[in-house]
Amino acid sequence: MTYKVKDVAETAGVSVRTLHHYDQIGLLKPTSTTDSGYRLYTDQDLERLQQIMFLKELDFSLQEVREILDTPGFDRMQALASQKKLLLEKRKRLDAIIDLVDKTLYTIEGGDLMAKKEMFEAFDMTEIERHQQQYAEETRQKYVRSSAYQESQKKTAGYSQDDWAVIQTKANKIYQNLADLMDYEPSEPQVQEAIGQWRQHITDHFYTCTLEIFRGLGDLYVQDERFTANIDGIKPGLAAFMCEAMHIYCDRNAE
Amino acid sequence: MTYKVKDVAETAGVSVRTLHHYDQIGLLKPTSTTDSGYRLYTDQDLERLQQIMFLKELDFSLQEVREILDTPGFDRMQALASQKKLLLEKRKRLDAIIDLVDKTLYTIEGGDLMAKKEMFEAFDMTEIERHQQQYAEETRQKYVRSSAYQESQKKTAGYSQDDWAVIQTKANKIYQNLADLMDYEPSEPQVQEAIGQWRQHITDHFYTCTLEIFRGLGDLYVQDERFTANIDGIKPGLAAFMCEAMHIYCDRNAE
DNA sequence: ATAAACTATGACGTTACGTCAAAGTCAATA
DNA sequence: TATTGACTTTGACGTAACGTCATAGTTTAT
Incomplete structure (x- = not known):
C-alpha cells in the first residue's frame, strides 16, 4: 500500500511542506517515486515518521533525529522504551511547572514568600537535556557494542x-x-x-x-x-x- | 532590590541574549538603567519574567505573550488559574503520547494492528491550540468587559x-x-x-x-x-x- | 594602577518551517 | 475527447527566537 504526500500529511497531521523538508534533508525519503516525480510513501515510512514525531516531541533537532534513526542496528522497540523514559521525564517537569503555578498562587494569596530561584527552577531543562544526551549516547553505544559483539562472536566461535x-x-x-x-x-x-x-x-x-x-x-x-x-x-x-x-x-x- | 542582567539570567536559567531580546521587543523592559546603560531589574520584573515563561511553556509566541501581559486589567491570579488549565491540557496530550508508545510497543510485539491515524493522533495539537485561543480570547474579553463595567458603573451611579x-x-x-x-x-x-x-x-x-x-x-x-x-x-x-x-x-x- | 569580569550594541548565522509563485501531472467532469 | 479542477513538483523569500561573535565601554577585584 502506498500513499501520496497529501495522504501522509493528513494522516500524520503535518504539512506537505514538512514532508518536503524531511525529504530534502534526508530524514524521511519516500520509498519510491512515480515517473513524474511524485513521492510514494509506504507503511514503513509512516513508522519512521512516527519515530520522528516521538523524537521531535522530545526536542531533538532534526539532525539528531536522523542520526539516531540512521544508527546501524537501530532497534525500534528499545528506542521506544527509552523514549518512554524521556517522555516520563518531560511529564515530571511539566508536573513541577503545574505545581509551581499552585505555589505561586499561594504566594500571591499571602502565603510564604517564594525564593527567587524557586520561581524558575521548574522550567529548568537540565535534567531533560541530560536524559537526551544519555539517550543519544546509549544509541551510539549500542551500535559500537554491536560491532564489538560481532568481532567477539567471530573470535569465540x-x-x-x-x-x-x-x-x-x-x-x-x-x-x-x-x-x-x-x-x-x-x-x-x-x-x-x-x-x-x-x-x-x-x-x-x-x-x-x-x-x-x-x-x-x-x-x-x-x-x-x-x-x-x-x-x-x-x-x-x-x-x-x-x-x-x-x-x-x-x-x-x-x- | 535590583538585579543586573547576569543575576536575572542565572536566577531564571535563561541567557543574557534572551533578556536583551525581550528588552528589544518590549516584552520585558528593565525597570531602570544605570547612567552607563546597564539594565536594572526588580522583583516585579522577575514576576513578569515568570509569567513569560509560563506562557512560553504553553507555546504562545512572544508577541502573543506581550499582548496578553499588556492587556489592561491583566489579573495575575486569574491568568495563573487559566494557565494551569492549559498546562493540564498539555499534560493530557503528553499522557496520550506516552500511552501511544505503549500501544506501539504492543503492536510491534504482535498485538492488534494499529490504524494509521491512531499512530499519530496523540501528537495532535488541535485541542491545545483551541484552549490557547480560548485563553487569549478570555483575556481580551475580560478587558473589553472591564471597559463596559466602568461605563456601567458611571451610568448606574x-x-x-x-x-x-x-x-x-x-x-x-x-x-x-x-x-x-x-x-x-x-x-x-x-x-x-x-x-x-x-x-x-x-x-x-x-x-x-x-x-x-x-x-x-x-x-x-x-x-x-x-x-x-x-x-x-x-x-x-x-x-x-x-x-x-x-x-x-x-x-x-x-x- | 592594572587586569579580570561584566555590560552594552550591532550583526551574522541557524533551525524549521510557512508562504508564495510558476509549471507540470493526474483525475473528474462536460 | 477536451477541459477544468485538484494535486504535485521545485525554487525562493520570509519569519521567529535566539546563539555566537566582535568591538568597545564600565565595573570590580587584585
Missing part, C-alpha cells in the same frame, strides 16, 4: 572447552584481585593496574576493547541488573567500584 | 430605587418572553427579536453592548455558574438557550 576454562580462570583472578582492592580508592595505582588488566583480558579473548567501549561497559555493570548481580556475587559493591575505576581509567587514558 | 424597579421589570419581561420561546429553535425570528430586545435593554440602561461583548456575555451565562443558576431559576435550560441564540444573533449581525 573457535574456542574449545579448555580455552573457556582458561579464560574463566583468568577472569576470576582479575575479579578477585579487584575485590581485594575495594578498600582502596578507585583512582589508586594498583586498582588502575588491575582495571588495565581487565581491559587487556577482554581485548585478548573477545574483542578490541576501545576506551569508548570500556567506558560504556562500566556503565552497563551498574545499569544492567544482570551484570550487577553477577559481579556483586563476587563481593557486594564490586560492580559500582569497577564502574568508577573504569571511568577514571578512561579519563586518564583519553589523551 | 445615578439610578434611583424607582429606576431600578423599572429596569428590573423590563428585564423580567424579556427573560419571561424568552422562556416562553424555548420550544422554538434559537434561530427563529421571534427568538432573535427577543434577543435583540435584550441587547437593547443592556445598552439603554448599562453600557454600550457591542456584538463582541454580547457574544462573550452569552458564553458567560453558561460558563459562570452564578449566571447559570440565576437565569435557569426562571426556567431550567434558559441560560444555554440564550447563549446559543445570542451567538446566532451575533453571527447574523456581524456583517
Whole structure:
C-alpha cells in the first residue's frame, strides 16, 4: 500500500511542506517515486515518521533525529522504551511547572514568600537535556557494542572447552584481585593496574576493547541488573567500584 | 532590590541574549538603567519574567505573550488559574503520547494492528491550540468587559430605587418572553427579536453592548455558574438557550 | 594602577518551517 | 475527447527566537 504526500500529511497531521523538508534533508525519503516525480510513501515510512514525531516531541533537532534513526542496528522497540523514559521525564517537569503555578498562587494569596530561584527552577531543562544526551549516547553505544559483539562472536566461535576454562580462570583472578582492592580508592595505582588488566583480558579473548567501549561497559555493570548481580556475587559493591575505576581509567587514558 | 542582567539570567536559567531580546521587543523592559546603560531589574520584573515563561511553556509566541501581559486589567491570579488549565491540557496530550508508545510497543510485539491515524493522533495539537485561543480570547474579553463595567458603573451611579424597579421589570419581561420561546429553535425570528430586545435593554440602561461583548456575555451565562443558576431559576435550560441564540444573533449581525 | 569580569550594541548565522509563485501531472467532469 | 479542477513538483523569500561573535565601554577585584 502506498500513499501520496497529501495522504501522509493528513494522516500524520503535518504539512506537505514538512514532508518536503524531511525529504530534502534526508530524514524521511519516500520509498519510491512515480515517473513524474511524485513521492510514494509506504507503511514503513509512516513508522519512521512516527519515530520522528516521538523524537521531535522530545526536542531533538532534526539532525539528531536522523542520526539516531540512521544508527546501524537501530532497534525500534528499545528506542521506544527509552523514549518512554524521556517522555516520563518531560511529564515530571511539566508536573513541577503545574505545581509551581499552585505555589505561586499561594504566594500571591499571602502565603510564604517564594525564593527567587524557586520561581524558575521548574522550567529548568537540565535534567531533560541530560536524559537526551544519555539517550543519544546509549544509541551510539549500542551500535559500537554491536560491532564489538560481532568481532567477539567471530573470535569465540573457535574456542574449545579448555580455552573457556582458561579464560574463566583468568577472569576470576582479575575479579578477585579487584575485590581485594575495594578498600582502596578507585583512582589508586594498583586498582588502575588491575582495571588495565581487565581491559587487556577482554581485548585478548573477545574483542578490541576501545576506551569508548570500556567506558560504556562500566556503565552497563551498574545499569544492567544482570551484570550487577553477577559481579556483586563476587563481593557486594564490586560492580559500582569497577564502574568508577573504569571511568577514571578512561579519563586518564583519553589523551 | 535590583538585579543586573547576569543575576536575572542565572536566577531564571535563561541567557543574557534572551533578556536583551525581550528588552528589544518590549516584552520585558528593565525597570531602570544605570547612567552607563546597564539594565536594572526588580522583583516585579522577575514576576513578569515568570509569567513569560509560563506562557512560553504553553507555546504562545512572544508577541502573543506581550499582548496578553499588556492587556489592561491583566489579573495575575486569574491568568495563573487559566494557565494551569492549559498546562493540564498539555499534560493530557503528553499522557496520550506516552500511552501511544505503549500501544506501539504492543503492536510491534504482535498485538492488534494499529490504524494509521491512531499512530499519530496523540501528537495532535488541535485541542491545545483551541484552549490557547480560548485563553487569549478570555483575556481580551475580560478587558473589553472591564471597559463596559466602568461605563456601567458611571451610568448606574445615578439610578434611583424607582429606576431600578423599572429596569428590573423590563428585564423580567424579556427573560419571561424568552422562556416562553424555548420550544422554538434559537434561530427563529421571534427568538432573535427577543434577543435583540435584550441587547437593547443592556445598552439603554448599562453600557454600550457591542456584538463582541454580547457574544462573550452569552458564553458567560453558561460558563459562570452564578449566571447559570440565576437565569435557569426562571426556567431550567434558559441560560444555554440564550447563549446559543445570542451567538446566532451575533453571527447574523456581524456583517 | 592594572587586569579580570561584566555590560552594552550591532550583526551574522541557524533551525524549521510557512508562504508564495510558476509549471507540470493526474483525475473528474462536460 | 477536451477541459477544468485538484494535486504535485521545485525554487525562493520570509519569519521567529535566539546563539555566537566582535568591538568597545564600565565595573570590580587584585
